Amino acid sequence: MASNNFIDYVKINCRSGKGGAGSGHFFRAKGLPNGGPDGGDGGRGGHIILEGNSQLWTLLHLQYQKHLIAKAGENGGENLRTGAQGDDIIIQVPLGTIARDAETGEKKLEITEHGQRLILTPGGRGGLGNDHFKSSTNQAPTYFQPGEPGVDEYVILELKLLADVGLVGFPNAGKSTLLSVVSAAKPKIADYAFTTLVPNLGVVAYRDYKSFVMADIPGIIEGAAEGRGLGTRFLRHIERNSILLFMISVDSNDIAAEYQVLLSELEQFNPELLTKKRLLAITKADLIDDELEAEIRETLPTDLPTIFISSLANKNIMQLKDMIWQALHAKE
Template sequence: MTEGNFVDYIKMHVSSGKGGQGSAHLHREKFIEKGGPDGGDGGRGGHIILRGNSNLWTLLHLKFKRHARAGHGGNGSKSRSSGADGEDVYLDVPLGTVVKDTETEEVLFEITEDHEERIVAQGGRGGLGNWHFKSSTNQTPRYAQPGEPLNESDITLELKILADVGLVGFPNAGKSTLLSVVTSAKPKIADYEFTTLKPNLGIVEYRDFQTFVMADIPGIIEGAAEGKGLGHYFLRHIERNSILLFLIPADAKDIRKQYDILLDELKRYNPEMLDKERMIAISKSDMLDEELQAELKQELDKTLPINYMFISSIAQKGIVELKDKLWKMLND
């Protein structure tokens, strides 16, 4: 998926249908001049329904759909005939979509399962026909209920990526290059910071036709948890990843310090992030000769608190071993 096609934030105005009016009809036919009430009920207004779709990865298809309006319910008629229900409007969204009230920013619900349906704007109920109101003391009621009004609101859709492995690192750490090597994704790659401004997804093909999903998250900077740069915009995509793969370049001044800063940003944004499986990949290790790598390994064995390995996307160094370790972590 290209960066330009990835849309993860949409604002919409949704409007359900109003309920149909109940009928106040009185039965009339040949030889029956004063029949009883037989007005039918009004139809229900249409709902606006969000539906999970596992085949979608982006909100791109809703980018230019700023309004969604459901159909109105039909009015009731004679012979107790109910009006037709208004047409429901279904909006398919990718799994991991969070729905918020735009005005209050309250989280209404999340869509996390395929074919899961949630009503975001409920249609008005249809009014009751006059036959519901007849009684021994009121045998010919000449009134019926009006339908309920429509419901409308402004909502915000935010996508939090559902991926097996999320790549975490500072800008220009080699995340996009790794994704391009292990998957068929074609992320934008360049030798400057913040080349990636939107997440990229790719499917990693493993042995025996097995696969897992990897997400390239835009680079994090110190202070991202407080919203510095585009911190919140980036960090929310890491919440739904099963495994966090920290990418730190071999030429970093202090690898342990970079890891601690990244971990601290995740912790301050959401402490639950620390419960996820983590692993460190020392990228761009083709710059190290055997002697330098041995010295660095000796130092890292003492300082790094979790498993790590040396890789190079350009030289294809350690890529197969990296896939093996990630697959084992996912299935353990």
């Protein structure tokens, strides 16, 4: 998929609807020229609402939708008639979408579930009609409330992909190949750096019809946290993964050192990433024998669950799934 089809950041002007004014009407009928107040309330202005949709994985559909303008509520009428509410605008977004105030950066809301609806920009309340203000001392109130104004603000929508497992590694570590083998995802695969220019999601089938979601994040290079290579643009997607699966090729000159560099880049970007569960997969393991595998293991941290795999040779792929599933469901 072309990189311009993956959009994970948009800025939108949101204008919710103004509330309708209450009515100052008095009841009039033949034989009753001086009836009491019967002004109805104004209708609420339209909200702007975000709704989670698990079938979406990009904000592409909002890239050119720079303004969202909800309708105003209608004014109240006679005979206690309430004005109609302004139509809400409902925008579907991928799971993992965060809305922020564009000026302050403050988080407004977060969409994490399919069908979840949250009000992004509330419509103005409708004003009360004059019927609400009658009393024993004021039988004929002329006062009624205007509707409250809507909200006019700029909002940033930012997507952080929701996945159970995030693949972390340098370019050509075999992340895309693994995702293509264990899921129906079809990431671009080639023998050069930065094959993956956009995150890819895949649903991995597991035993007894279970499944989990895996995300292939574009390759990290040393200095990514400082903006080199693809920079920090995609590092934020790793923040939402439950488990980080580090992937390093047996072609590496120093697997242990490469692992430490990856950890350092994540720590510089967000130290909280180091609190996530970590697994290590050594890829292209069909190229080495058992003796070399044992030598490599001796150089790695003893508390880091490690497995040697080959996506092309299907070596230990089921065992890797078992390791991931156990880590996902292990009690803290």
